[in-house]
Amino acid sequence: MIRVEAVRWTYAGADTPTLDGLHLHVRQGETVVLCGPSGSGKSTALRLMNGLIPHFHEGELDGAVHVDGLAVAGTPLERLGRRTGTVLQHPRRQFFTDSTETELAFALENFGEPPQHIRERVAAAIDEHGLAAFTDRRLQELSGGQQQQVACAAAAAHRPPLLLFDEPTSNLSTAAIERFTATLRRLRAAGATIVIAEHRLHYLHGLADRVVAMRDGRVDAEWPGEEFATLDDEALRARGLRARTAPERTRPLPAYAHGPSIDHDATPSAPSGAGLTLRALRCAFRGRRVLAIDEAHLPAGVITAITGPNGAGKTTLARIVTGLQRHDGEVLLDGRPLKPARRLRESAIVMQDVQRQLFTDSVEAELRLGVPPGAELEERSRTLLADLDLEPFGDRHPLSLSGGQQQRLVVAAARLSGRRIVVFDEPSSGVDRRHLRSITGIMRDLAADGAVVLLISHDDELLAHATQQELRLRPLDGHRDPDVDHPTKRPGWYGMGK
Amino acid sequence: MSLTLGTGSVESAPPTAVRTRRTVRLDPRTKILLVLSSSFVVMAPGGQPFVPAAVVLGVLLALTERAWARALGLPLAASGVAAVAYLLPVALPHPAVGIVAVAAAFALRFVAVGGVALHLVHTTRPTELTAALRAARVPRAITVSGAVMLRFLPAIVAEARAVRDAMRLRGIGGWSGLLRHPLRSIEHFAVPLIASTLRVAEDLSASALLRGLGAATRPTTMRPPRFGAADAAAVLVVAVLAAVTLLSGAVR
Amino acid sequence: MAVQETRTERRIDLRMTPKDLINIGVFGALYLVMVYAITMLGFINPAVMLVSLVASIVAGAIPFMLFLTRVRHAGMVTIFAIVTSGILALTGHPPISFAITIVCALAAEAMLLAGGYRSSRMSVLAYAVYSAWYVGPMMPIFYARDDYFSSPAMRQMGPDYTAQMEAVLSPAVLIAFDVSTVVFGLLGGLLGLRLLRKHFRRAGLA
DSSP states (O other): OEEEEEEEEEETTOSSOSEEEEEEEEOTTOEEEEEOSTTSSHHHHHHHHHTHHHHTSOEEEEEEEEETTEEGGGSOHHHHHHHEEEEOSOHHHHOOSSBHHHHHHHHHHHTTOOHHHHHHHHHHHHHHTTOGGGTTSBGGGSOHHHHHHHHHHHHHTTOOSEEEEESTTTTOOHHHHHHHHHHHHHHHHTTOEEEEEOSOOGGGTTTOSEEEEEETTEEEEEEEHHHHHTOOHHHHHHTTOOOSSOOOOOOOEEOEEESTTBOSOOOSSOOOSSEEEEEEEEEEETTEEEEEEEEEEEETTSEEEEEOOTTSSHHHHHHHHTTOSOOEEEEEETTEEOOHHHHHHHEEEEOSSGGGGOOSSSHHHHHHTTSOOOHHHHHHHHHHHHHTTOGGGTTSOGGGSOHHHHHHHHHHHHHHTTOSEEEEESTTTTOOHHHHHHHHHHHHHHHHTTOEEEEEOOOHHHHHHHOSEEEEBOOTTOOOOTTSOOTTSOHHHHHTTO | OHHHHHHHHHHTHHHHHTOOOSOOOOOHHHHHHHHHHHHHHHTSTTOGGGHHHHHHHHHHHHHHTTOHHHHHHHHHHHHHHHHHHHTHHHHSOOHHHHHHHHHHHHHHHHHHHHHHHHHHHHHOOHHHHHHHHHHTTOOHHHHHHHHHHHHHHHHHHHHHHHHHHHHHHHTOOSHHHHHHSHHHHHHHHHHHHHHHHHHHHHHHHHHHHHTTTTOSSOOOOSSOOOOOHHHHHHHHHHHHHHHHHHHTTOOO | OTHHHHHHTOOOOSOOOHHHHHHHHHHHHHHHHHHHHHHHHHHHOGGGHHHHHHHHHHHHHHHHHHHHHTOOSTTHHHHHHHHHHHHHHHTTOOHHHHHHHHHHHHHHHHHHHHTTTTOHHHHHHHHHHHGGGGGGGGHHHHHTHHHHHTSHHHHTTOHHHHHHHHHHTSHHHHHHHHHHHHHHHHHHHHHHHHHIIIIITTTTOO
8 A cells, every 4th residue: 555665855954854764565454553752754754655745845855655556756646635534633723614514525525526426425424423413513613522533534535545644642632532543443444544643652552553663764663563562661661652551540639719610629728828819700702701710729839730621711711810811800929919911921821832922033032032131141041041951052043943942942931031820731732752751840840930830731641740730620601522521520419329 | 994994804704604594695606796896886986876775785685694783783884984974074174174084985985895795704604705706717726725815814813813912921012012113013923923824834735735625626516506586686686776876866 | 955946946837736826825814914913903093003004014025025935936926916805805895906906916026027036126126016005995085086075065165175185185195105105015025035034044934
């Protein structure tokens, strides 16, 4: 099905090749997992297979790639597209339309299928992938897991023999990963050839025919599925891979909080001390209330996870505490009420897309932006850069750094200006084991400095590693998200009759 | 001023676009035709007398989609603007007022055409618009790039909001900054906006290209637009409105 | 950088790849949002309405200049103009504005062609010329002024008043407005060029 032979690929503008001496054969009907540390070339290898290299990304290609008997370099992208279906890391970023139906029809329309045929295929896909429950909702309103289901169905709607997945679970919760696994199993049983580039390995147990570990742009090691299952964590760590077993989902302690938006019981006594206190917080958009918290305390020096399904108000809460969002009620820092304008000066957010918050033309300028100059500033910024492994990049343009480096730069700027409230919004999407640890370390350092650290994330592994307490929110209209496990549903009351 | 009118309504399109109620549905091509023809007539020299007809058309269209607020607001806005244009200078004959009045007379035409355009914007999904343009044999280069642009407008507006948030948190947003260092403020807004948009665009472009966007094959449509009785009725209404305007003798 | 290589082999023909068309759509949307976001500031605060109009011309240059570095085919600026002003026409802009924008785009393409689609000096000029479209939405004020002054209300106002107002709306004012958009377009083009060098080239985006 796929034959990659002696491929060397250098992206335009890069000094070193991303793939170097890559050999890989995939048989028809096989399910292959590509893993390896970030920068090892997993995603790039996928781009080789669907033709984005060399037809979309610019660079220099040596070697031969054949997919389904076609020489990739000499075949137009649209012809390759008929044979491949690709699901990228962020499903919501690849949607071209705003509803499930039109999204499923997109490829079929472009390939010129007759309308009647398209309608039948779309109806069949909705059925097979179990999408009927949300066909009437806008794609942006769906949960991450539902979006992923739609993206899979859209990639497979024109029935391509080869399916490619680029870190498909990086933004999914445990429950959504289970449903994704079921989708994979079904596609595999239907005879599709499947290649998955992935950091997380635990859910692929029993699905993969072959696991290929990549390093430095070539195959580093390779195991048949059953053999891979017998490797211990030590062997995995040696190759820079994440744990194979599912992380133990230990729920951190619930934060002290109560009110309609809170999805857990309040701890009995109100803690006191430094940190954020919220009182009678209410927030509404266009007359619809989205957040209601009667009282909550988010202590300084502690990493608090803010969790809950889409639409529960996680982002709204983060925008309120940082002073970006108007609201009713009171927010106190260390016991003193703070107006939104003051909170803006005390807060920082590490956004999911960090490019949105890099303003200047060098790493050093970025650190100095918005901070009053002083003699000690120079010294502190130097130590900070060294701490965060950014020292050699002082003159580089921030946008030319890697995603992880950009994230650390934003954190450095927040620490330099002494922000007391720091919010991390989904910082781990598409990040490997080493990076995950470095993010956790940065959050701990911030907390140790006395900051209130809030983490919005769906990544169970990150939540388990990093957080000490959890503020779980629920949507106010009573809508429940299938992606979120609800372990605190009180079984006692309902289980008594049995 | 006029620009905000135009793109402002584009931005507000997505939240209501999916709403499907049991209402009169016009073929998107008819809606496009209504906007362009009323714009053509009202914006032309000597188009002033057609303003009431266009406002009536806008109100009727608002009624068909049950947008009660617009059905009421449109004539109110039009008469308010008309009062500034024609009655205010009579009450206060001063050159400064005159300039405002002239601007209002100009804005009145935008309000009239805008009412018709709002119907198009609020009832037509981007995919329907693209399908309509395809059905109207608009060249592929324009339908493809137009479809991409419509897809990106709301996404970029969301990015722009996020960049504004980030600027406020860094203390480089706000009025004082814009007035003291206008160029630097533009730079601080534009660079992250463009960088993050291009990053988002990369995924979307890749996915769209793989799914055949812009392919040499002639694309089809899952539900091709079809003219129906509603479209005939709309044409009839427009004919009546035009005839009444002409017969009322307002046109020299 | 490898960008150099593609730049020298840039062909000028009319066949566009799907990727080119996507580029046009993305930059068209960026241009509209940039211009809209900045003009919006003036809408909130009327005191700075003119300033924000000027600022929007300058700001629009940033995505436009970056777009020009990705133009591989003649006609890309024209299609850019058709889709951006097409959507404005569908939201109520006067048809003449559409026509003016296309003429500006063709003039801009002529300058780019003269510079072999490579010269940055010509790119700046092309943006300045393109910016002249700003006069489009204002056109009805000027060409339809007789409508206004011959209305029953205005006929009561007396000849002095009408003469004053007609002076404000004279062709000279129109030309002055248009010339100033081109001047600010020139400034914007220069800023765009500077940011291209300062940011986008170094970030690998141009």
